[in-house]
Amino acid sequence: MRLPARRLLPATALTAASALLTGCFAGAESSADAGADGKRIRVAMMQPPRSGLSPLSDDAFKLSRWSAAETLVKLDKEGDAQPALATKWRQSGRSWTFEIRPGVTFHDGTELTAETVVNSLTRAATASPKPRILDGVELTAKADGDKVTVTTATEDPLVPQRLSSPQLSILAAKAYRGKTVDPVGAGTGPFELTKVNGTASASLDRYEDYWGEKAKAPGIDVKFVPDGTARAAALRSGEADIVESIPVSQAAVLDQDLITEVPMPRTNTLYLNTGKGAFKDASLRAAAREAIDAEAIVKGVYEGRADVAEGLLGPALPWAAELRGPVTRAAEAGKPNGEAITIGTYTDRSEMPEVAATLQQQLQKAGFKVKLDVREYTNIESDALSGRFDAFVLSRATVLDSGDPAAYLYSDFATDGTFNLSQFADKGVDKALKKASETKVGDARRKAIIEAEAAVLTQDAAVPMLHERVIQGDAAGVVDAAHDPRERELVTVDTYVK
Template sequence: MMTKRSIAALVAAGALTLSACGSGSGAGSSESSGEPVIDGTLSYAINEDPGNLFRHVNSSATLSYVYPWAYESPVYFDQNGEAQGWLAEDWEETPTSLQFTIREGAMCSDGTEMTAETVANNYRWILDPDNGSTFVGLVVPADAQVEHDEAARTVTLTTENPNSFLLPQLGIHPIYCQGALDDPDSVASTTNGTGLYQMTEAVPGDHYTLERRDDYAWAPEGGPDGSTEGVPKNVQIRIIENPSTRANLLLSGELNMAAVQGPDEDRVAASVDPLIESRLVTGGFAYSQAEGQPTADEDVRVALTKALDLDSLMQVQTAGKGERAQRLAVLDPQICQYDAATPNLPATDVADAEAMLDEAGWVQGSDGIRAKDGEELVLEFAWNTRWPENSAAAELMAEQWAAIGVGVNHHGTDANAFLERVTTEGASSELDVIWLASNYSVPNVLASFVSGPTPPQGNNYAGVSNPDFDEIVAESSSLTGAEACGSWEQAESAMYAAADYVPFAMRPDITYGQGLDAMITPNGTMFTGLILVED
């Protein structure tokens, strides 16, 4: 459900230059290794179709690979995690307010100017319940009030409840032009933004083509504009589901950039430099706490977790390339950095797991399955196949639970079907264990998946409720930014100790670039360029 912020940041400040000669120099290089190719085409592969291109109604992670080429946000965060101006030239933040001053001169691809009113209308559109936006509470707090002053070019959001991370939460969301807000269907398969590119062709399931806007002249300081040498004339985003095919095309030079996971990644990594490196939580699950579910009992949740070897699950889920998940938010820019999960999740202890289930009344019968009051302890487990290794991890979990007399019924589906299933009203009363591995850069956004209302009113799929977590989070809201991180660490620690949510795996998420260049500008921002190498 969450976006790839590192891609957005790179496109935000990215001179994506193509070069006629030389080899890739790797992230962090300070000078070009070849002459720029004028009006070249950048070819980029993603693994699935992004769906509706209107971000305000589509929280698909895949869309994050597409929209940043055509849309800008008020701010972006550089490689040091510091906010930099984009559509906003200035901002002021408190725990209950955020004000942007919008720069002049940013033009929409339909020829209209981006105004403070249009920026404000983006947030108003999300808040309007008639629009059914998926970003109420995730990006725009549900209690937010939005005002604008066109003469002063300011947009002001105020909230009743304090919020520690208003700037990263609101500031990096893409801003659409007024025509898109007036007619959302008009940008379902095309674009209307202020970005360097605009979409010229959309063939869902196959490819999307964007063309450089030669009149683009409002880049952040040091960034490229429409006349910068080496900025590609066109960007073609291809849908290539098979990772082996992506690897082959990348190695042959037919692709400039692509993410490759699984067995093919090693051969790509041996020949192609990383372009973007970040970490994602890719393995985790929440136990249902709906009334009447066996996992509503904390002792049962802790026992089930003690029956699992989380280190082995991590190895399987990441194909040996990852590490244990540490906290809710690991996506760049990382405002908070701490390890609350590994020291607080129940440690593997099969004997203790069996004893706890016995004491809770779940006794193993002659058929080997535990039961209580005539009900067998058989977990309804919903998981998705977004990562190729999820299936193997789910099967290993079932094997480890079977060893202590707990059965499992699998509900494994593709990502879209999974999301539809777990967001159905009452799903937590029918499912016991729900796969949960969402990513964002700040923890308060992800907290909506482990606290608060259940679907359709909220995103708390499993109906998780932990009063200690909620109390500490409420206290932390009076702090701003990194000042709140210590409280969030305490809150998450309480949640993991109660085995409400069990994140167990995170892995590197690498997009490889076939010939890349990185330039460091005087203000410290990294501008990344791609080099198209001629044989």
């Protein structure tokens, strides 16, 4: 059966990808230790660094996925906290005391101590802006021998999960110079970040003095490839061993044995600007929601490789559907009368421009006049955060930071949330978000989270459209690459290339 022409990967794209990637990977086999006990792993990643690989930004997840930087705590598959650089911990009211793992060295040879842990946590807690995981959280850290006591302004049941966020990675003292954070040679992971070439590439070597199991691969060579077609071509051509985020439009034409598809805690959402413009009117927000046909987007853009959203939280969190009930909307849908709106989105995820184009058609049919503004994410994020758009299409990870969606909900929908694309402010929602954040981990917390989700949806501050599935490409020779829905792991100590 002949595949539709739009799905086929042109030879020109394959050639372009080869040219794009060869410069980074050509020297991989001659790098340190290559050939001695295995091949270096060539990785094609989607988004280039946004903040010079500072762990205080989303770049932290790159350091985590390369196993270069580590945190006090890690999460298991269920989202429960497990030991990492801390071996155990206990709570006493507003304070949590963590015992620091002995015998750990940073990549510069200095020792991991309670003081270095306090230094990293303090820099994160006092940063401006704070890492998302600390939205609404006042946190201080104090050293006492081989222990670190972390204290919050109010009792916080989620402290261990917060400290698992890659944005709270522990780095050597040398990483912190002035207002910048440089992770090169400053982590504790099984791979040492040795070189960063701006937004083009990065190199890592195995750290021979790692405190845990020695990495099986001698190193990692990373190329940042925002173009999804080029990433898919890199897998087909053999230019890359592991490829992040294969576009759904290319997945069908790749060898299905080389791709893995996993439901993700990631929601494709249309954020509506409630602060100004057309969508300050709640009835027009309701009209936009009713005009959107998410099922058509799933079938037409994602070719069925996604799930229609019933709420902000998707099937990667099965308890959400079990607890969710009907949502009563605050306003009835009004009748658009040619109101002009601008929708922003970005090219880094190849589906986003097509999603925006489909939304443009659906909203224009409903009576809006719609203009699109599509750029690379690094060039559009600041405008989105400052409220320059009437609406913004975003693929948003809902448990990226802590394994718990309360932090995401607070960041995106609290009045003082640092990622409040909707410019949203509602006392009732703030109250619900505060309750969810303060409830102890377990069933009661999950119920409070769903109540907070309902409060947001009642106001139509955002329209959840679909829940994505991650499609990762692993070449035939790749062994034990991580397939992590939370996007925290990719290359681990067990990953190697035959």
